[in-house]
Structures are given as C-alpha cells and as structure tokens.
C-alpha cells in the first residue's frame with residue numbers, strides 16, 4: 001500500500017512539473033515575449049484603444065484612431081480605405097499597432113454560397129470548408145482580416161429568424177460544421193496570406209430565445225446548456241478558432257455579455273481558450289437595458305470583469321462603453337489595470353498570429369496557387385447548392401422531370417428574382433452572377449421546350465393580380481414548377497415569425513394551380529422550416545431549396561431534371577404547426593411515452609405528435625436499403641472503442657449519395673437522456689445495385705453525459721445503436737458497456 005501511495009505521489013509530482021514547464025514555455029514563447037514587450041510600452045489609453053471596435057469610416061473614428069483610441073473597425077469593405085486607415089494606425093500613431101478589420105462574411109464575400117442552414121443540409125463538411133476557404137480568399141483581397149462567422153447557435157425554434165444563419169438543431173452536426181468553417185476561414189495557419197480570423201457566435205444559447213423571439217430571454221438548465229448549446233463552440237475552439245462573439249440574450253438571469261460563468265469559468269478555465277471575445281453590436285451598452293447595470297460605466301465594469309475583451313461598437317450613434325469608461329474605472333481603482341492588460345494581450349495575440357505586425361496592408365496581388373479561378377469558385381458554389389437541396393416528396397416519381405417535356409410554366413414570386421436567391425446576411429454579392437430558378441430551367445431544357453413564366457402573386461401582402469393568368473397558362477402546360485416561400489428579409493436578424501405558413505396569398509396560388517389538374521412540382525425558397533402541410537399532402541413533388549446563393553437556378557434545375565440526384569438531409573425538424581414548437585428529434589421518453597391507444601400519455605388532443613418532416617430526412621431518386629448492422633464488440637469496457645458496421649445497398653436505377661446517420665441511446669442512466677442522439681454520419685456515393693459496408697467508430701466520450709452533479713461521466717449499461725437515412729427510419733443493434 002505504501003508503495004502505491006509513493007508511486008501516486010511521484011506521478012502527481014511529475015504532472016505538476018510538466019504543467020509548470022508548459023506554462024513557463026508558453027509565457028517565454030517569442031509570441032508572449034513580443035506581447036510582454038509591447039504591452040509594457042502602452043499607456044492605459046492605448047490599451048483601452050485596442051478594446052474598441054469602431055463602426056464604419058468617419059471623421060470621428062479617424063480622429064480617435066490617430067490618438068490610438070481604436071484597435072479595430074467593422075463595416076468597411078474597401079481595400080484602399082482600409083489601407084488608408086491602416087497607414088494611420090501603423091505610421092502615424094505612437095506605437096504603430098495595426099488595426100484588425102472585421103466584417104460579416106457569413107456565407108461568402110462576393111461569391112455567395114447557400115445560407116448556412118442550407119449548407120448544413122449537405123451534411124458535407126469538406127464542401128462547407130472549401131466554400132469558407134473561397135470566402136476567406138475574397139475577404140482578405142478586399143482588406144477584411146476577420147469574419148464574424150461561423151454562427152454556431154443551435155436552434156430548435158423555427159420562429160427564430162436567425163435559424164437561417166446557423167447549422168440547425170443538432171450539436172453533433174453543428175459541431176462538425178463549426179469545425180469545417182473554422183478550418184476553411186483560418187486555413188492551416190492564421191498568418192497565411194489567404195487566412196482570416198474566424199469568430200464563433202453568438203456565445204451562448206442565443207438560439208434558445210423564449211417564443212423564438214429574437215433577443216428574448218433564455219432560461220435553460222446547465223445540462224441543456226452544456227449538452228446542446230455549448231458543444232459547437234467547443235468544437236470551434238478545438239479547431240483553433242481565433243475569436244468568439246458574446247450574445248445579446250440574458251442567460252439564466254445573467255446577460256451573455258456579462259456572464260462570468262460562460263465567458264471565463266467555461267471558456268478560459270475549462271476550455272483554455274486563448275483568443276479574444278468581442279461583444280455583439282453594443283451588447284455591452286445594452287446591459288443597461290437588461291437592467292443589470294445602472295449606467296454605461298457599470299456596464300463596462302460588468303463586461304470586462306466577466307471576460308468580454310472588445311467592445312463592438314463604440315460609435316457616435318450608440319455611444320461608447322469601454323472608452324472612456326474603462327479609464328475612469330481604473331483611475332478610481334474599481335478595476336485593476338491588470339484586467340485590462342489580459343484583454344489587450346488576447347487582442348494583440350490574434351493580431352500577432354494573423355501576421356498583421358509584419359504585413360499590415362492588404363493586396364489583391366497573389367501568385368501561384370494563391371489565386372483562385374472564377375470557374376473553381378462557381379463549381380464549388382454549384383456543388384454546395386446542389387447538395388443543400390432536400391427532396392421532401394416524390395409521389396409516382398413525378399421527379400426528375402423529362403427534359404423532352406414540351407411545355408413548362410414556371411410560376412411564383414420567387415421564380416425570377418435574383419436578389420431573393422441570396423438569402424440573409426450577404427456581404428458584397430455580385431447580383432449579376434446570381435442565376436434565377438427560371439433561368440436555370442430555361443438553360444437546362446432543349447430548344448424545343450417552351451418555358452413560360454408567370455409571377456402569379458407577391459411574396460407577401462394581397463397582391464394576387466396574376467393568379468388568374470397563372471391558372472390560365474397552367475391549364476395548357478405539361479408541367480408546372482411552382483416557386484414559393486419567404487423573402488430573404490423574413491429570416492436572419494430581427495426577423496422572427498409567429499406563424500410559419502407561406503406568407504401572403506401564395507397558398508391560394510398553390511391551391512388554384514393544383515386545381516387545374518396539370519402536374520405540379522413545388523420548389524420552396526425559405527430560411528426556416530415552414531408549416532407547408534397542404535403542399536405536403538397534395539403536391540406530388542416537393543423540393544426544399546432554401547436560399548442557395550449565386551448558383552440557385554442551376555442547382556435547382558440540375559435536381560429537377562435529374563442531372564444531380566438530390567442527397568440533402570434536413571438539419572432541422574419541420575413542425576406541422578407552431579403549436580408543436582419546440583419539436584426536435586432528440587427528445588426524451590417522459591414518464592408516459594406517447595401511445596396512440598392510451599389517452600393519458602404525452603400527446604395533443606388536436607394534433608399528431610410527429611413532425612411534418614423529421615431531422616435528417618431527405619429522399620433520393622434512387623432507394624437506399626440498410627441491412628446487417630453489427631456492433632463489435634457487443635460487450636466492452638469503459639475505455640474501449642466500438643465499431644459499428646452496416647451494409648447500404650443502392651437498390652434503385654440511379655447513382656446517388658446517401659448520408660448514413662448513426663444515433664445512440666443510453667437505455668438507462670442516472671439522469672433522463674434523449675431517446676436518441678446523432679453521434680456520427682457518413683456521406684457515400686453508390687452506383688445502382690452497389691452494396692457497401694460502412695463503419696463508424698464509437699469512442700467512449702460519445703457515451704458521456706453530465707450527471708446529477710454536472711460532472712461529465714460515462715455509466716456502464718446497455719446502449720442501442722441506430723443507423724439509417726434519417727432520424728426515424730433506422731435499424732438497430734445494441735452493446736453492453738461493463739465497468
């Protein structure tokens with residue numbers, strides 16, 4: 001026993017020595033030496049200047065910049081103007097500290113890709129990474145060093161307009177997409193000439209806003225916070241992300257922008273994040289509206305203490321918070337200068353890693369592989385748009401349409417509109433590069449096919465002046481392609497909806513066109529799940545096309561005419577009604593699991609409990625059959641990996657890609673657990689008749705959860721493994737985890 005204690009002591013001593021050495025090493029690195037030296041020369045005002053981000057280029061901002069009072073700008077997207085301001089910072093201020101220029105490059109800079117919710121439907125992280133890389137190339141060429149993306153807020157409430165900007169309802173899919181985005185934006189090394197800093201936002205749980213109302217209160221358990229909303233941020237940090245953005249919402253009584261528990265306890269102490277945190281737009285100043293700060297001075301105090309490093313936005317409109325308040329707080333000894341130094345160090349660290357001290361000026365002169373041909377950008381944009389499309393219904397194989405069809409009419413307010421294809425949060429789109437749905441179809445069919453167009457009605461409001469004309473034309477056509485949905489302004493920030501039906505009189509248009517008896521295919525253009533029950537029940541072909549960006553028309557036409565076999569899967573549940581919300585696949589059993597034959601179970605008296613379309617759902621023009629699922633070993637110990645294998649057969653006549661999804665269930669645990677959780681997916685292409693065995697590896701951490709004491713643990717017991725092409729149609733096996 002004595003030897004064991006001695007051994008344990010020696011091991012502990014060894015670990016302690018290693019930790020101290022690592023810490024000392026980090027502090028003595030060239031990077032830290034550079035930061036130590038620079039910070040030691042800075043005045044308090046210059047330090048605070050590094051914590052202020054200014055909105056746009058204007059005389060007041062320039063004046064403050066000259067005095068060393070600004071460290072960053074946002075919303076300037078002209079390289080020459082940026083270089084002009086950078087010259088002032090580098091050559092006309094006392095210490096010449098370079099600016100870092102941030103912008104919202106959410107789904108493309110010039111080349112506009114599908115909105116993030118659409119890209120998530122591709123379940124193709126590699127492709128999402130390529131798109132982010134292109135965005136980074138175009139951003140840096142135009143002077144932007146830092147993007148306020150990826151937005152990784154998990155969203156289970158489609159009333160919330162910002163669901164469009166994120167990757168859907170699931171932490172595993174969201175984490176994979178977060179990682180891919182960071183790797184795309186930041187490349188191999190932040191200092192690479194084509195890399196930009198990324199920013200995971202909005203930290204944290206912004207998507208859990210009560211009633212789906214933007215900026216609304218969030219009140220969730222710590223377990224839900226840790227198991228649902230935090231994982232994509234952790235994945236971004238593990239991928240090396242440079243920055244995070246703190247959110248507008250209050251979280252369990254403490255605003256996210258003054259929340260020490262999330263901003264310091266979790267972010268710094270548990271996760272060891274060494275980048276910096278920028279506030280959201282005046283979210284520090286808004287602590288006064290949250291009524292946790294009596295004035296901006298107290299707001300500055302709360303935020304800097306909690307761990308928000310930079311104030312987005314100090315400007316003449318919303319008024320500054322960190323400047324001048326932090327200086328007063330230090331002079332009154334209400335906060336130590338050391339706390340300012342820590343934030344300054346984190347901001348300067350990212351500027352250092354970006355190489356801004358060596359190369360502060362932007363250029364569009366790149367050589368060799370650093371240039372990216374437009375054709376390659378278009379190819380990636382088209383492929384991502386294609387893979388983002390989800391086939392929701394294909395009754396009697398109305399799709400794909402035959403190319404020798406004699407006459408088509410394309411109807412709908414979103415059929416011939418370039419701007420609307422871009423979706424929310426575009427950066428500097430090139431509108432003439434956008435292909436409308438009508439153009440995509442016209443370019444797809446042979447010359448002999450007549451393609452007519454009637455708008456039919458407006459997206460919103462009562463404008464129905466062309467419904468009769470649309471009906472008349474539809475009667476004489478071989479097929480109708482009906483393009484309906486939301487305007488791009490109906491999702492994104494400050495765009496929550498209380499109803500999720502088609503807006504305006506579009507439903508009337510759909511029903512009148514359907515009544516003509518001409519075969520109809522509906523293409524949905526939207527930034528969130530819609531309660532399209534009537535369409536789902538009555539229209540034989542339904543395609544979810546979201547907002548696909550530049551290549552919208554070509555991608556939709558490729559799918560409609562079978563040049564691309566749709567492979568998209570829903571990253572978010574489609575409810576039947578607003579009344580079902582929040583509805584998501586990873587729900588719990590409850591003590592009275594739904595039973596259609598028992599009144600006293602978890603259900604409604606006026607609605608099914610099932611969604612209109614479940615998470616992970618998406619059809620193909622071919623058929624994939626899952627069989628022969630195996631788990632090896634079927635009994636395993638806590639620290640062993642487990643291999644799950646399954647056969648997938650393409651039993652149809654068309655080549656296609658399938659997203660095989662792996663779900664796990666912990667049958668019995670010390671706290672209630674979801675009935676299933678996504679823990680893996682693989683997208684694989686199969687030729688007609690081809691059978692492929694694919695394997696997933698379950699590592700122990702996938703079985704862990706937060707117990708009653710909020711400790712992340714794994715418990716022995718039985719686990720079910722479910723594999724399939726969506727979250728409902730699965731085949732199962734099980735294994736036992738033994739102590």
Ligand code: GLC
Pocket residue numbers: 074104148201280281493
């Ligand atoms: C906005 C958004 C945030 C964005 C920031 C800068 O209000 O909430 O996502 O990055 O301000 O534009």
